[in-house]
Amino acid sequence: EIVLTQSPGTLSLSPGERATLSCRASQSVSSSYLAWYQQKGGQAPRLLIYGVSSRATGIPDRFSGSGSGTDFTLTISRLEPEDFAVYYCQQFASSPMYTFGQGTKLEIK
Amino acid sequence: QVQLQESGPGLVKPSETLSLRCTVSGGSISSYYWSWIRQPPGKGLEWIGHIYHSGSTSYNPSLKSRVTISVDTSKNQFSLNLSSVTAQDTAVYYCARHGHGSGAFSFELWGPGTLVTVSS
Numbered sequence: 001e002i003v004l005t006q007s008p009g010t011l012s013l014s015p016g017e018r019a020t021l022s023c024r025a026s027q028s029v030s031s032s033y034l035a036w037y038q039q040k041g042g043q044a045p046r047l048l049i050y051g052v053s054s055r056a057t058g059i060p061d062r063f064s065g066s067g068s069g070t071d072f073t074l075t076i077s078r079l080e081p082e083d084f085a086v087y088y089c090q091q092f093a094s095s096p097m098y099t100f101g102q103g104t105k106l107e108i109k
Numbered sequence: 110q111v112q113l114q115e116s117g118p119g120l121v122k123p124s125e126t127l128s129l130r131c132t133v134s135g136g137s138i139s140s141y142y143w144s145w146i147r148q149p150p151g152k153g154l155e156w157i158g159h160i161y162h163s164g165s166t167s168y169n170p171s172l173k174s175r176v177t178i179s180v181d182t183s184k185n186q187f188s189l190n191l192s193s194v195t196a197q198d199t200a201v202y203y204c205a206r207h208g209h210g211s212g213a214f215s216f217e218l219w220g221p222g223t224l225v226t227v228s229s
Contacts (some may be wrong), residue, residue, distance in 0.1 A: 001170075035215035042204055044219035045154065051211045088154060092214035096167045098144075098156035 002027050004101035011109040020077040021104045023089035028069050033092040036065055037075045040085045041055050048087075048096075049074065076106075084108050111136035113204050113220035121198075121227050127191040131194060131204030131220060137184045138162050142207035145189045147200040155200075159207070160187055171186060194227045201225075 003026040013019055023034070034052045037045035049065035052072060062077040071105040076083055089101040117129035131143070144159040158168035160178045168176045172191070173186040180187040191198060208217035 032211050033214045037216075044222050045216070047183065047208075047215055047217050050208060050215040050217075054211065056208075056212075074222065083227070090154075095170070096159075097123070097169065098214075100154040102153050 001097060002029065002091055002099055004089050004091055004099055006087075006089060006101035006104045008104060009102075010105045010107060011038045012107050013079055015079050015081055017079050019074075019079055019083070019106055021074040021076075021087055021106070023072040023074070023101050025068075025070045025072070029072075029091045029093075031068060032056050034065075034067070035044060035090045036063075037088045037090065038083075038085045039088065045088060079106075081108075111206070111218060113206065113218060115202060115204050115220045115223040117223060117225070119224060119226060121225060122229050123195055123227055124193055127189070127194050127198060127202075127225055129189045129202055129204075129223065129225070129226070131187050131189075133185045133187075133206075138180065138182055141188050141209070142213060143180070144205045145205065146203045146205055146216065147198075148198045148203070148222075149197075149203055156171075157189065157191075157202075171205065196227050199225065199227045 005024045007022045031052045036049040039045040053065045064075045086103045086105050113143040114136050114221045121127045128211045137217045144157050158178050160166045175192045177190040204220045205216040206218040
């Protein structure tokens, strides 16, 4: 089973700043199989990025994804107040099996 | 637009079977994969399993012995049964639709979730 480790656990930033969230896999992940989600309190997760770098429908272009192999990054170019939430990465393996990272909490500084 | 809604008991006794249903409205259940995902209170996300509209299934190996997912295309619904539950199965349970094409390996659309508590 591929384990995803997200860092940092908590990121404290101010609106307008740039956020960089990391997701590291224990084995290489195919580029088609890495996604990112945003979850706000009491709500279901929302798909932000799929296939490493493709934005889901309706996602603003301040969200971008990058990476390959075992190291992936979600970047929020300029934080808006509504962006403060928990973010999860997720991968697919051919077993089939889907696993999620433990999450990064993005909080207002 | 397409919406998903989970339904089922919010309280299940230990050793019994947890049964949930996901109703898909505003679109067809055909031509997509559909998953169940859960999240214990204050914790992360765990994929339980998925089903294709044809009825083919795949399950998380850690839960496989206790999980059954089925689909009823005539009602645009799919269901989850999780047997022999314990307190560790207490979680918010989400149903979700996979994307298409290269998005098929991610969860594009989610229901609001339903909290299931296992307790006597």
